[in-house]
Amino acid sequence: MNPSDVDTSLFKRYVPLNALRPESQADLARKSAMLKLRAGEQVFRAGDRADQALYLIDGELQLESAGGKPLSMLRTGEPAAAHRIAHQSPRTVSARCTKDSSVLAVDAGLLDVMLTWDQTGSFVVGDVASDTASVGDDWMTRLLQMRSFQMVPPANLQAMFMRLQKFEAEPGQVIVKQGDAGDFFYVIVDGRCIVTREQPNQKAVRLAELDAGSCFGEEALIADERRNATVTTLTRTHLMRLAKDDFRRLLNEPLERRLPLAEAQKMVDTGRARWLDVRLPSEFQNQQLPGAINLPLYMLRMKLATLDQSTTWILYCDTMRRSSVGVFVLTQKGYDAYLLDQGLPQPH
Known part of the structure; x- marks a missing residue:
C-alpha cells in the first residue's frame, strides 16, 4: 500500500465526511491517506481493529467471510460505495481487491470526535x-x-x-x-x-x-x-x-475506567484481560495477583513495547495512585486499560 495526499473535494461524495464543516474536513484530510492497492491485495481481515474508516474511491473489492467465503462485491459508483467499508470494530468480514483500486483511509477516532463537535455546533x-x-x-x-x-x-x-x-x-x-x-x-x-x-x-x-x-x-x-x-x-x-x-x-x-475485583477477575479468568502490577519489584515479590506481570510505574514508558497492545490490561497497586497514572499512560498510547478499584486486595 502506497499512501498519497488527500484532496478535501473528495469528501463531498462520501458519508459522513460530507457532513463535516470545511475546517474539520481540512484537519481530517491532513491525517488521511489515499492507498493504492493491487489486484489480489488484502485490504483488511475479519477480526482486525477498525482504526481507519475506509472508502472505495476507485476499483472493486470482494467482501468475504472469516473463512474466505465470498459474500458480496463493492464497486465504484454504487450507492454502497458512498459509505464506510465494513466499519464495525473488530471487522466482521475481510476485504480483497479484485482489480487495482484506490481506497481512502481516514482516522476513525478523529472522524468520530469531529462529527460529534460539528453536530453540536x-x-x-x-x-x-x-x-x-x-x-x-x-x-x-x-x-x-x-x-x-x-x-x-x-x-x-x-x-x-x-x-x-x-x-x-x-x-x-x-x-x-x-x-x-x-x-x-x-x-x-x-x-x-x-x-x-x-x-x-x-x-x-x-x-x-x-x-x-x-x-x-x-x-x-x-x-x-x-x-x-x-x-x-x-x-x-x-x-x-x-x-x-x-x-x-x-x-x-473521565479516563479512570474502574473495575471491581470480581468483574476484573472474571475478565482475567476467561482470558479477556491480564493483570499488570505497577508496584516496585520488591512489593511484587511479597504479594501479587496470580498471573500478573510486574512493570514498575517508573519503567512503564520505557518498557511499553514489551506489552501486547492487543491485550486488555487491568492495572493495580496498593492505593490506586500509581495504577491511575499507569492507566492514563497506557490509554494515551492506544492500549485498552482499566483500573482495579480499591487496589490490591489484602490477604485474609
Missing part, C-alpha cells in the same frame, strides 16, 4: 487557542488522534481547549523540576524538550525527548505527589498548559 479546531496559529494547530490534531483523548466526552475536551494557557520558554529553560509539587499538565505546541531524572550520587539519567503534540506532567497531578522527573527545553518552545484542578476534572476522571 460547539467546536472548530481553528477557533480554539487561536493565539497559537502562528506555530500551527497540528498539535491539536495529534492530541485528538490519541485514544485517551478520544475517550473523553467532547464537552470536556472543548472545555479543556478553552482553559489551556499559552506558555513560551527559551532553550535550556526548566519547565518542571524533579521534586517540585505538580501544578500543570503540559502539551508541546512547537519545539523540543528533554526528560531527565536525578539519582543520588549519580549523573542525571536521560529518559526521553519530546516534540510537538507530546504531553507531560500528568503523573504528579494524578497521584498528587512530587514531580518524578525534570523537563527542560532543547529549543525555543511553545506550550499550552492546563491547571491541576481542570486536568483532574476534565481529563483524568
Whole structure:
C-alpha cells in the first residue's frame, strides 16, 4: 500500500465526511491517506481493529467471510460505495481487491470526535487557542488522534481547549523540576524538550525527548505527589498548559475506567484481560495477583513495547495512585486499560 495526499473535494461524495464543516474536513484530510492497492491485495481481515474508516474511491473489492467465503462485491459508483467499508470494530468480514483500486483511509477516532463537535455546533479546531496559529494547530490534531483523548466526552475536551494557557520558554529553560509539587499538565505546541531524572550520587539519567503534540506532567497531578522527573527545553518552545484542578476534572476522571475485583477477575479468568502490577519489584515479590506481570510505574514508558497492545490490561497497586497514572499512560498510547478499584486486595 502506497499512501498519497488527500484532496478535501473528495469528501463531498462520501458519508459522513460530507457532513463535516470545511475546517474539520481540512484537519481530517491532513491525517488521511489515499492507498493504492493491487489486484489480489488484502485490504483488511475479519477480526482486525477498525482504526481507519475506509472508502472505495476507485476499483472493486470482494467482501468475504472469516473463512474466505465470498459474500458480496463493492464497486465504484454504487450507492454502497458512498459509505464506510465494513466499519464495525473488530471487522466482521475481510476485504480483497479484485482489480487495482484506490481506497481512502481516514482516522476513525478523529472522524468520530469531529462529527460529534460539528453536530453540536460547539467546536472548530481553528477557533480554539487561536493565539497559537502562528506555530500551527497540528498539535491539536495529534492530541485528538490519541485514544485517551478520544475517550473523553467532547464537552470536556472543548472545555479543556478553552482553559489551556499559552506558555513560551527559551532553550535550556526548566519547565518542571524533579521534586517540585505538580501544578500543570503540559502539551508541546512547537519545539523540543528533554526528560531527565536525578539519582543520588549519580549523573542525571536521560529518559526521553519530546516534540510537538507530546504531553507531560500528568503523573504528579494524578497521584498528587512530587514531580518524578525534570523537563527542560532543547529549543525555543511553545506550550499550552492546563491547571491541576481542570486536568483532574476534565481529563483524568473521565479516563479512570474502574473495575471491581470480581468483574476484573472474571475478565482475567476467561482470558479477556491480564493483570499488570505497577508496584516496585520488591512489593511484587511479597504479594501479587496470580498471573500478573510486574512493570514498575517508573519503567512503564520505557518498557511499553514489551506489552501486547492487543491485550486488555487491568492495572493495580496498593492505593490506586500509581495504577491511575499507569492507566492514563497506557490509554494515551492506544492500549485498552482499566483500573482495579480499591487496589490490591489484602490477604485474609
